[in-house]
Amino acid sequence: MHGPLIDTLTRQGVTRRTFLKYCATLASMMALPPGAGRAMAEAMAAARRPSVIWLPFQECTGCTESITRSHSPTLEGMIFDMISLDYQETLMAAAGHQAEEALHAAMKENAGKYLLIVDGSIPLDMDGAYSCIGGRSNLEILKEAAEGAAAIVAMGSCAAFGGIPKANPNPTGAVSVSDIIKDKPIVNIPGCPPIPVVMTGVLAHYLTFGSLPELDDKGRPKAFFGETIHDRCYRRPFYDQGKFAKTFDDEGARMGWCLFELGCKGPVTYNACATVKWNGGTSWPVESGHGCLGCSEPDFWDAGGFYKALSVPADPLEISAAAAVVGAGAGVAVSFANRAKKGAAKSAHETTTLADLEK
Amino acid sequence: MSLDAIPIHVVNPPSGEPGLTGNAPPLLRELSELVKRLLASGETSAIDLSALPLTPADLGWLQDKLGAGEISVTLQANGESTLNETACPGIWWVTHHNEQGAVTSQFIEVAFVPELVKAHPGDVQTGQEYLELLISDH
Amino acid sequence: MNELQFLTWVRGPGLDIAVGIFLLGVVWRLFEIYTLGRKKDLAAPRHAAGASGLHTVFRRSIPPPGGVKRSPVSYIGGYTFHIGLAIVVFGFAPHILLVKNLTGLSWPGLPSQFVDLAAVITMAAMVVVLVDRINKPVKRFLSTFGDWFAWAVTFLPVLTGWLAVQHLLLPYTTMLALHILSVEILLIVLPFTKLFHAFTLFGSRWYNGKVNGQRGVPV
Numbered sequence: 283m284h285g286p287l288i289d290t291l292t293r294q295g296v297t298r299r300t301f302l303k304y305c306a307t308l309a310s311m312m313a314l315p316p317g318a319g320r321a322m323a324e325a326m327a328a329a330r331r332p333s334v335i336w337l338p339f340q341e342c343t344g345c346t347e348s349i350t351r352s353h354s355p356t357l358e359g360m361i362f363d364m365i366s367l368d369y370q371e372t373l374m375a376a377a378g379h380q381a382e383e384a385l386h387a388a389m390k391e392n393a394g395k396y397l398l399i400v401d402g403s404i405p406l407d408m409d410g411a412y413s414c415i416g417g418r419s420n421l422e423i424l425k426e427a428a429e430g431a432a433a434i435v436a437m438g439s440c441a442a443f444g445g446i447p448k449a450n451p452n453p454t455g456a457v458s459v460s461d462i463i464k465d466k467p468i469v470n471i472p473g474c475p476p477i478p479v480v481m482t483g484v485l486a487h488y489l490t491f492g493s494l495p496e497l498d499d500k501g502r503p504k505a506f507f508g509e510t511i512h513d514r515c516y517r518r519p520f521y522d523q524g525k526f527a528k529t530f531d532d533e534g535a536r537m538g539w540c541l542f543e544l545g546c547k548g549p550v551t552y553n554a555c556a557t558v559k560w561n562g563g564t565s566w567p568v569e570s571g572h573g574c575l576g577c578s579e580p581d582f583w584d585a586g587g588f589y590k591a592l593s594v595p596a597d598p599l600e601i602s603a604a605a606a607v608v609g610a611g612a613g614v615a616v617s618f619a620n621r622a623k624k625g626a627a628k629s630a631h632e633t634t635t636l637a638d639l640e641k
Numbered sequence: 642m643s644l645d646a647i648p649i650h651v652v653n654p655p656s657g658e659p660g661l662t663g664n665a666p667p668l669l670r671e672l673s674e675l676v677k678r679l680l681a682s683g684e685t686s687a688i689d690l691s692a693l694p695l696t697p698a699d700l701g702w703l704q705d706k707l708g709a710g711e712i713s714v715t716l717q718a719n720g721e722s723t724l725n726e727t728a729c730p731g732i733w734w735v736t737h738h739n740e741q742g743a744v745t746s747q748f749i750e751v752a753f754v755p756e757l758v759k760a761h762p763g764d765v766q767t768g769q770e771y772l773e774l775l776i777s778d779h
Numbered sequence: 780m781n782e783l784q785f786l787t788w789v790r791g792p793g794l795d796i797a798v799g800i801f802l803l804g805v806v807w808r809l810f811e812i813y814t815l816g817r818k819k820d821l822a823a824p825r826h827a828a829g830a831s832g833l834h835t836v837f838r839r840s841i842p843p844p845g846g847v848k849r850s851p852v853s854y855i856g857g858y859t860f861h862i863g864l865a866i867v868v869f870g871f872a873p874h875i876l877l878v879k880n881l882t883g884l885s886w887p888g889l890p891s892q893f894v895d896l897a898a899v900i901t902m903a904a905m906v907v908v909l910v911d912r913i914n915k916p917v918k919r920f921l922s923t924f925g926d927w928f929a930w931a932v933t934f935l936p937v938l939t940g941w942l943a944v945q946h947l948l949l950p951y952t953t954m955l956a957l958h959i960l961s962v963e964i965l966l967i968v969l970p971f972t973k974l975f976h977a978f979t980l981f982g983s984r985w986y987n988g989k990v991n992g993q994r995g996v997p998v
Contacts, residue, residue, distance in 0.1 A: 288763070298761050300718035303737055307746040309689075316687035316748055320756065500781075510951065524872050524891030543876055550783060550952040563743050576783075585787045592955060593873030594880045596790035601799035609803035613810025620815060 288327035301327065305486070311558060312483050312495070312505040326489050333392040334399060335385065336370040337427055339420040340413045340447050340456060341402025345438035346370070348475035349482075368396075371415075382416050389430050397488065398431035400424065400459050403440040403447045407455030424462060433467045433494055434459060435484065439577060442470035442501070449583035460501060469494050470501035474577035477558055480506045500580070502552065511548035511574050514556035517541070535571060545589040546573030553578040665699040668749075669706065675751040676731055685752035687735075700747075707732060707749075714758055720745075724755045786956040789963065797963035804970025805978060812979065817986075825995030835988025835998055836981055856908040863901030867937065870894055891944075898941045905934050929972050935961040 291301055302323045309319035338346070368388035369381070376384055388396065402420075405412035410419030428434060436459040439445040447456035460468050471480055484503055487495045495503040512518065520526070520540040527535035528543055540546070548556075551574055555566040567574055573589075576582040586596025668688065675686045690700065710726030720739040727734055733755045735748040750756070760768075780788070829838075847854045868874055872888035879885040888894075909930055912918045939958035942948045949957070969975060991998045 292767075297718060298764050299716060299757055302757055303716070303718050303722055306748070307737055310691050310746040310748075313692060316689045316750075512951065513946075522891055524888055524894070526872055526888075542873065550786065550955070562739060562741065563745070564741070579783050580781055581784055581787070585783055586790050590880075591873060591876050592786075592790075593877050594790075595794050595877070596787050597792070597795070599795050599798055599881070601795055602802055605799035605803040606806050609806035610810055612803070613807040613814070616807070616811045617814030620811070 291327075298327070308479070308483055308486055311479065312487065314505075322486055322489075325491075326486060332489070333368050333388055333396040335368055335388055335396055335427060335431075336399040336401070337420075337423060338371055339400060339402030339404050339424070339441070340454065341438065341440050342446075344475040345401040348473075349478050368392075389427060393430040395432050396430065397433055397435065397485075398427055399435045399437050400441045401437040403444050403456035403458060404462060405447065405454035405456050407453075412454040421462065424459070428463045428466055431466060433469065433488070434463060435481075436460065436468055436470045436501075437481065438476055439472040439474045439580075439582070442472040443580035445474065446583055448581070467494055468501055469497060469503060472500075472502060472507075472578040472580075473553060474575070474582075476578070477506075477554055477560060479558055480554060498552070502578070506554040506558070507552045507578065509552065511551045511553055511556050511568070515548055515568060516556070517568060530571065541568060541571075541573040543591050544573045545587065545591055547576030547579075547582070547585065547588075547592065548574040549592060550585075551576040551579050551582075661698050661702060662694065662696055664693065664695055665703045668693075668703060672729075672732060672749065672751065676729070679731060679751050679753070683753075685750070685756065687748045687750045690747040690749065704734065707734065714755070716757060722757070724750075724758060782950070782952040782956065786952055786959070789956050789959040793960065793963050797966040801966040801969060804967075805975075808970050808975060809978065813982070820990070820993050822993070824993045827992070827995040827997055830988070830992035830995060830997035832985035832989035832992065834992075836984045838988075838997075839984045852907060852911040856904045856911065859904035860901045860908065863897045863904060864933075864937070866897040867894055867901060867940070870897070895941070895944065898937055902934065902937055902941070905930065905937070925972055928968075929974050932961075932965050932968055932972075933974070936965055 288298065288301065292298075302320070305323035305326065306316070306319035309316070309322055314322075336346075369385045371381065402413075404410070404420045404424055406421065410421040413420045415423060436442040440447060440456075441459050444452075444456050444458045444461075447454055448458075458470075460470065469484055471484060473480070480503070483506065484495060487493075487503075487505075495505055498504050498507060500507075512521070515521075517538060517540050520538070521542060525534065525537075525539045526543045527539045527541055529535070530544065535541075535544075541548075546568065548568065555574070556568070559566045559569070575588050576585060579585070586594075590596065671688065675688075678684050678686065695703075708728030710728055710730060712726040714724040716722040716724065720737070720742070722735065722737045724733050724735045726732070731751060731753060733750045733752065735750050735755060735757075736744060737746045739745050842854045866889065869886075870889035871891070871894045875885055875888050912922055912926070912930075936958060939954060939961050943951060943954040943958050946954075948954060965974075969977070987998055
């Protein structure tokens, strides 16, 4: 562990007031009471930066990009750098054996106390051979690292739910972190990628309160994943009135109408994009004119296509033609049976005579 | 094209002046309680305006009623922040902007001096060290 | 299976099966009914004004003289919920999108608030009709399981669809999946219950009109 966060921030030219202001806004975004911002700031300022180990598995590195990409260095990026990030393959200088040694040293030194961040899914097929680091499978590395971790953060939809590797036909047998580790507190931060402030919000909460924030039934922090995109979408009045854009860049689209017909999955997606937005609050997919992909939901890749509205079939209908033919066949067969019955009844018809009636 | 150019028609406008929801007046009562607390025990507090269901018209009404006081403080920290005293001393309207100028959060703070304006002892110490350096140079 | 997977299933394989069984059943029963044929009427056909199959098809849509007074609920309630169903099913934009996806046809939709109102009126009318069926002794006596079942299977799609759009009762994903599932159940049972009247009523009216028209009686 290293010295107090506030000293490192000061060295980076971030004043205490800037930090206090940031914490006030962060607390507001997490729906914490105003006093919590100050508590957060004090806790984080004095915090001995906890050791954080970041393990990348079967991923595209998009989550790392999202967190660390900053145009003018945002505090998200900086705070992230300021945690004692003892292992992060994309960002660390060491490589090869040195890197492996750093990993094991960090795990040993901070046993039971480090925060483990995982991004990427874990492939299980072929004994996990589909994704290995230093000759060891991801599965093995995860189990070993999870043992000494205080808590695990599954960053991104791949680690949280399996993500794109798990999508049909899942050739590598990819699974999520919570499918493997059952005995440690796990926070899922889904999104493809997740919004940067969601990540730092969770970290800030952990640093301040020493525990993970309140989670929903899918292990996602309720502060950011408590409402659907649809519930907070600024285009909602148009949905309620039935004003939909029919194609990209048509009249309706230019007037900012609802993107339901263009496949927006907002109504079934829980995330903070509609309120927190992307790129430091610049914009988000719907505001830019494209429907929500639903990227923070499990199996969103197999949910029937990004451009198919929720009211439209997910897959083309396959058995209709055959079913109609079978129905016609059944109808014809039954009609023959009916005709035969009629014919038989006709020929079996006996005329009644007076003699029969007097019997 | 700015967001304001997209026409949004409110289907069921609430009664009273257009845009007002009626959620702002109760805040005045809350502020009164908070000021009482400040006077009694010196305890500071704040109301997070982003967390409340207030329309821009509501915020405007509130700002209008609270009015402007004698002090305006501008803080340059990763974007500008303004901490202005309202017509009621002890009630400060705090607005934080990011570097792009967008509002990131808004609070009404009840305190003798807003928290961010006060100098922290740690910072004062750092300042003192700098001052010592200046003195030793001359 | 989580809610999104459930929704994807009812939008995918579920719909495929339901539409398949629906088409199978409809084609089968239409074949079955219309291949029965009819005995030729050997009497000389008479002609009367307004007595033909086509006339009857339209005339039967109007209540007979004194009919509304005798059973106002049946006629008014019945008309209300049928028209309401048509407005909701064919006027709501997401439904039109579904038809467009399946057949290529599309038409302008109605404002969603209007469809919302139509849905509420439809449900109210259906409840009134149900209550009447329970309260009127003759209606109750005549009612079989098929009648109650047909009511439920028609009511549920309207209810679940309305709840989904209003975001009531259950989270949207589950509510929408239940709505689509209830429609699939309706599709599967339609050809095999009295709901098949949707396809047979015009044929039946035409037949009655033609047969009686031959004898010179407008019905």
